[in-house]
Amino acid sequence: MSGTGTEATGQLPAWPPGERPAVRLTGASKSFGSVVALRDASIDIHAGEAHALVGENGAGKSTLIKILAGAHRPDSGTLEIDGHPVEFSGTAAAKAAGIAVIYQEPTLFPDLTVAENIFIGRQPRTRFGLIDRARMNREASVLFDRLGVPLAPDRPARGLSIADQQVVEIAKAISLDARVLIMDEPTAALSGVEVDRLFAVTRSLRDDGAAVLFISHRFDEVEALCDRVTVMRDGARVSTDRLADVTIDQIVRRMVGRELGALFPKEDVDAGDVILKVDGLSREGAYRDVSFDVRAGEIVALAGLVGAGRSEVVQGIFGVDPRDSGSVQVDGQTLPPANPRAAMRAGVALVPEDRRQQGLLLDLSIIRNATLARRHRLSTLGFLIGGSERREAEEWTGRLQTRYGRLGDPAATLSGGNQQKVVLAKWLATGPKVLIVDEPTRGIDIGTKAEVHRLLSSLAADGVAIVMVSSELPEVLGMADRILVMREGRLSGELSRADATEESVMFLATGREAA
Amino acid sequence: MSVEAGRQGRDGLHLSRFATWDVAIIVVTVVFLIFAVTSVQHFGTSQNATFLVLELAPILLLALPMTLIIVTGEIDLSVASTVGLTSSAMGVMWNSGVPLETIMPLCVVIGAVLGAVNGFFVTALGLPSLAVTIGTLALYRGLAFVLLGDTAVADFPRSHSSWTIGTIGETPIPNVLVPMIVLAGLFAAVLHAMPVGRAIFASGSNRVAAAFAGIPVAKLKFWLYVTSGAVAGLVGVFWTLRFSSARADNAHGLELTVVAAVLLGGVSIFGGKGTLPGVLAGVVLLSSLQNALRLANVSSEALTVVTGSLLIISVLAPNILGRVRGVLRRRLRRTHVPAPNP
Numbered sequence: 052m053s054g055t056g057t058e059a060t061g062q063l064p065a066w067p068p069g070e071r072p073a074v075r076l077t078g079a080s081k082s083f084g085s086v087v088a089l090r091d092a093s094i095d096i097h098a099g100e101a102h103a104l105v106g107e108n109g110a111g112k113s114t115l116i117k118i119l120a121g122a123h124r125p126d127s128g129t130l131e132i133d134g135h136p137v138e139f140s141g142t143a144a145a146k147a148a149g150i151a152v153i154y155q156e157p158t159l160f161p162d163l164t165v166a167e168n169i170f171i172g173r174q175p176r177t178r179f180g181l182i183d184r185a186r187m188n189r190e191a192s193v194l195f196d197r198l199g200v201p202l203a204p205d206r207p208a209r210g211l212s213i214a215d216q217q218v219v220e221i222a223k224a225i226s227l228d229a230r231v232l233i234m235d236e237p238t239a240a241l242s243g244v245e246v247d248r249l250f251a252v253t254r255s256l257r258d259d260g261a262a263v264l265f266i267s268h269r270f271d272e273v274e275a276l277c278d279r280v281t282v283m284r285d286g287a288r289v290s291t292d293r294l295a296d297v298t299i300d301q302i303v304r305r306m307v308g309r310e311l312g313a314l315f316p317k318e319d320v321d322a323g324d325v326i327l328k329v330d331g332l333s334r335e336g337a338y339r340d341v342s343f344d345v346r347a348g349e350i351v352a353l354a355g356l357v358g359a360g361r362s363e364v365v366q367g368i369f370g371v372d373p374r375d376s377g378s379v380q381v382d383g384q385t386l387p388p389a390n391p392r393a394a395m396r397a398g399v400a401l402v403p404e405d406r407r408q409q410g411l412l413l414d415l416s417i418i419r420n421a422t423l424a425r426r427h428r429l430s431t432l433g434f435l436i437g438g439s440e441r442r443e444a445e446e447w448t449g450r451l452q453t454r455y456g457r458l459g460d461p462a463a464t465l466s467g468g469n470q471q472k473v474v475l476a477k478w479l480a481t482g483p484k485v486l487i488v489d490e491p492t493r494g495i496d497i498g499t500k501a502e503v504h505r506l507l508s509s510l511a512a513d514g515v516a517i518v519m520v521s522s523e524l525p526e527v528l529g530m531a532d533r534i535l536v537m538r539e540g541r542l543s544g545e546l547s548r549a550d551a552t553e554e555s556v557m558f559l560a561t562g563r564e565a566a
Numbered sequence: 567m568s569v570e571a572g573r574q575g576r577d578g579l580h581l582s583r584f585a586t587w588d589v590a591i592i593v594v595t596v597v598f599l600i601f602a603v604t605s606v607q608h609f610g611t612s613q614n615a616t617f618l619v620l621e622l623a624p625i626l627l628l629a630l631p632m633t634l635i636i637v638t639g640e641i642d643l644s645v646a647s648t649v650g651l652t653s654s655a656m657g658v659m660w661n662s663g664v665p666l667e668t669i670m671p672l673c674v675v676i677g678a679v680l681g682a683v684n685g686f687f688v689t690a691l692g693l694p695s696l697a698v699t700i701g702t703l704a705l706y707r708g709l710a711f712v713l714l715g716d717t718a719v720a721d722f723p724r725s726h727s728s729w730t731i732g733t734i735g736e737t738p739i740p741n742v743l744v745p746m747i748v749l750a751g752l753f754a755a756v757l758h759a760m761p762v763g764r765a766i767f768a769s770g771s772n773r774v775a776a777a778f779a780g781i782p783v784a785k786l787k788f789w790l791y792v793t794s795g796a797v798a799g800l801v802g803v804f805w806t807l808r809f810s811s812a813r814a815d816n817a818h819g820l821e822l823t824v825v826a827a828v829l830l831g832g833v834s835i836f837g838g839k840g841t842l843p844g845v846l847a848g849v850v851l852l853s854s855l856q857n858a859l860r861l862a863n864v865s866s867e868a869l870t871v872v873t874g875s876l877l878i879i880s881v882l883a884p885n886i887l888g889r890v891r892g893v894l895r896r897r898l899r900r901t902h903v904p905a906p907n908p
Contacts, residue, residue: 371777371778391777391778391779391780392780392782394780395780401778403778408772408774408775409774409775409778410775410778411772411775412767412768412771412772412775412776412838413771413772414771414772414838414839415767415768415771415838419764419767419768422764423764423768423779423781424779424780426761426764426765427761429761430760430761433760433761434755434759434760435759435760435761435763435764436759477779
């Protein structure tokens, strides 16, 4: 580790020396149930500084931002504004303290005008208590002049580009006298010109004394905009350095540098015939020309950053989303597009990314959830009688060692890991030839994680072809026979198990060449 | 049920399981019927029982597909207008000399087509069912008046209308009770004991997760609207023959009563929850309450007030009940579960 980096738990040296930071978070921890999102994390942002925050998916960046924005309360740790300790009761308190967050996709009210969005809830009034529209528009114009962006204050927000929406949010932040601007991957949906304009605006705010926290996966942008960079990993701060003192290579290594430790590695299985063949799959705005094969007994991982199009690809294969072109074959049989039932009949199962939204019927019982995909098979002469569903649910929840109160309890009563087991039970009961798992261990505890890995390994040993989408590199490296890396909707490379390292995957995922 | 209760009795929580709205409404219905038979004059007579069944027949029949639709999270407010339109169509066809044996199945087909129109707008175009079916509520009723105007066609053959209001032999059991029971049983089986019922609950509980489980949510809803229309067509035939009068304003405003009965029966207006036995109890309770009030000489305006109030109560009460159950459950956990699982 570079000598200029400060260790996670140590005291932060003041920067620039002698000045108090505008915001300082020290020793913050936050857990959600059994999942530790943030452990003893610290960051300090100074007035007149653009500070980059980088880390893998799940490194704790979002949690840290939410604590600064007042959306989460830390379990421990202190937050100081201008050297004074504060505790935010909610986002309104953070706003009042001068902290503003610009999100990747702003949420403006589409039917209100630009000026109304800026001054919502605090519109200037006339003597008679009515909204002073003229003054509001004038003040909005002044803000846009200052930002150097010509936006009409009286046009509706609907139809603004994402870049312009962000500018409106920034104008709103300035009008609220925000001194700390947190930008959460603001450039993800912007074109090159728009990025340049955003940076110009950001720089002028910084030069006027604002403290900027900039979150991005794009290192060229971090280099172009920021003065210092904080790297996070596994919920903790790894280092904080001046950008002039570190190389991008060092930053990437710190982001991924982790031991394989407690993971369950996949057993080696001799791959059989090609079961799943994906050819030239494309969908406008999501992914383009994706082709790969998966053989029986193989686990193929789809790695990449969030938003690279991995979930969209597997949903296109399963047919819950339509696709524009390309073909999917299972055992040589071509699947019709946008038809999950046909995919299920051909032996494809998809354990989706978002358990609560896509995987479960939270209000309905564990029995109903676990047997939903098999409801036709379990019926006798068309009737679901004689407890066939209960027996099936008992069998599969038992095999997966699911912990629950009663099988009749709603799925919502289970813990995250056990909910995931119910979703797995639903699909494993169908006896799939191709099992697609999307983030199979997200948000579940380490013990259950190992169980899921063992399960996937034994399914592969039984000849199931497995596609695993995962943002967790140790999981990808430990489980996959081959790793396909996606970047911005395309396959950017393929790595065999022997060649893959966290660095090589991250370089393919971010588009930086390995040094 | 009793086996289940016995097994679950161990953890001391089984009581709260029975405190569900649909079970409560069944109990209330039985209690009310006992009260009405003993206290309301003429309520318990066999003539009144026959009349009550004829009164509630259209509500019950329309409530069956309505239950399925509301469980998927949608609604069909056009059912009463569909009854009116098929009734008008029946009158027009009879006037032009079409035999009744052809007219009756045709009316069911017409109803199905009208339901398909609703289904198309809701599923293919993705419009909100509340807006679509309020629109067709007005549209279908308007078309009924276009077809038949203010006139009534009343010269249907006596044989058919007397079967409709007749009873089985010498008993007070109305003939129509037989198809009612058959249809109620069929819908109960579909909703609670067949794979498509699981799909209906899944669609209403979480549309996205249902789609991820391979359930064709849109197709399912489309066919439910077709079913709802077909049943409304059947009710149109029944209504016309019962009063021996095809009129454009037949069953005017009945959709309110049907929705009230379904919600009273414990079906969640948000979808995903409800039972058909509960709905049957809701229909019987609402109809017999109205019947008893009428026997007690309460005005028809007051009856509408009762229907409206029950509608609101039935939307409010399960929420309140849910909270009470939550508190009850936590208390029971604290007192009855001695040690946490190892």
